[in-house]
Amino acid sequence: MGMTAIEKILAKNSGQDVVKPGDLVVVQVGTAVLYDNNFAPSIWRDILKIHDREKVVVVFDHRVPAKDIVSATAQKIGRDFVKKFNIERFHDVGAKQGISHVLIADHGYALPGSVLVCGDSHTCSAGVFNCAARGTGAPDMFYAVTKGETWFRVGETIRYDFEGKLNAPVSMKDVFLHIADTYGSHANQNVEFGGGALPGLSINARRTMTTMCAELSAEFATFEPDEVMLDYVRERNPAPFEAQYPDEDATYLDRRTINLGEMEPLVALPDTVLENSQKIGEVAGTQINQAFIGSCANGTLDDFAAAAAVLKGNKVSSDVRLIVTPGTQNIYLEALRHGYVETLIEAGAVVTNATCGACGGGHLGILAAGESCITASTRNFKGRMGDPDSKVYMGSPATVAASAIKGTIADPRDFLN
Amino acid sequence: MEFTGKTWKFGDNINTDLILPGRAQLFTEEEQLRCVFEANRPGWIDEVAKGDVLIGGHNFGMGSSRPAARSLRNTGLACMVAESINGLFYRNCVNWGFLALECEGISTAFEEGDEAKVSFEDFTVTNNRTGDVLQGRVVPEVLLNTMKAGGVLPLLEAEGLIAAAE
8 A cells, every 4th residue: 555745754764664644653853943932941951962963953033133031032042052062054133034934945954755843833834845844842842953853643644636727816825725714624634735736836835835734733744746846955955865756556535636726815714714714805895904924934035026016006004004024034135136125115014024023923013902914924813913802814915915005805806907 | 640620621723822822932931821821711720720621622732832731731730631632732742741632522521610530541531420431542652651751851851961940
């Protein structure tokens, strides 16, 4: 009996020929990514020995530059750790600054066929590179960094095949909301993506999908390898790797085909994305106070381009704060060179430095009680972006930009020629 | 290992941000404890008592990697039982040393306040009011031992890999 892509990656890295759903496997960790929250004084334990410094990456992303004394202290502890063990792949405040999952992509840290762990839940993002990438807790990270291994429960796999072509401004965010709305939770399941539409989907678009799989509660999200992805990694990292293709007779819990041409803009209502989205026309007119584009899911150059296409020549409503946060400082620079930042600022947006920022309610755009926000970021839990009595709607960057102009949730197709 | 305690019931898809709000992420453990369920059940933190048992619905603990399991452990709850536990949250239960069991049918078998007897020997849950006995999902031995030992940090400490807590 054949294996799915994720089963093959877990088998390879646990030294077994076969793994199957229900197994508990111990795997070698290829890359362990520590981030600023791991160094928080209420979490951090001084590490005395590490397994392999070359497998460690350190990123400060949630609250950069430090927004208060506690986050400054965490970053100081992190810098001491980097110095003590001479960690080379370190992303401090500055030119290399950014959100861990975006940096992992941009630097080719996630090698196809390998295992990557990070203490942030959206680590499934790197599954786009055919990598068993999973968010873990802080104790897991101490374990992985000191012992070089970790454990996983093997779940069953759902296969999604993408066919056809997206009609702009419909984006992978809308496709994700469609999957979350139609199929709900994927708890204890893996998700594998493939299909004839792959060559036409950019790595950024695919990564929006894998990142958002955290919101499905999926264990692992992986894309089937293709030349677009393999070239992307090879251009960024000379290290050898062995991509893992699903077997033809792999066993899936279910196979679902998504025709991208049939997708349209969707908006998730507050508190969850699971079975909770509506077509844009049904929520249009809902008052908003803030609009946000950013995070590991939507802080890419593609997202800047989508927002700028809608905002060009328009003005953000005087009743709305539009906040745009790039995924990395490098994306910020690219967005400047492409003229997107100018378009956004002229329209009335505030473009911040690269950080997780408003997505997690950490800083740079927190909501007050009674306020509503429409966001193109990762998560819309109750109180996620501020006061427990604030509301978070979720849509694509184009939908967020259109809503910022109108002052109420709006259809981006009304703002494009 | 067996616990008998008063139950508190929570629904499906209880997320980590409800257990440990983002604003409290960098707080001390004691401060984080004060914020547990402040958005969905204000005041609960003053009512829950040592040895109580939390009953959850499906996909309990969905969301973030934050140390929400540690906060639940710090409430004094003896353990939790849910219809199903989110994969990441389950890891955190193991690794922060908070005893957690998955048990189908648990949310309909209990009304809040019923006394539960939870066994981590045979993984059964008994409702002492109705007499109903439910069979939970077996916790693999290595994970159970880690949970019982208080998580992975004491283990790494004993191996000389991390420093002792201050």
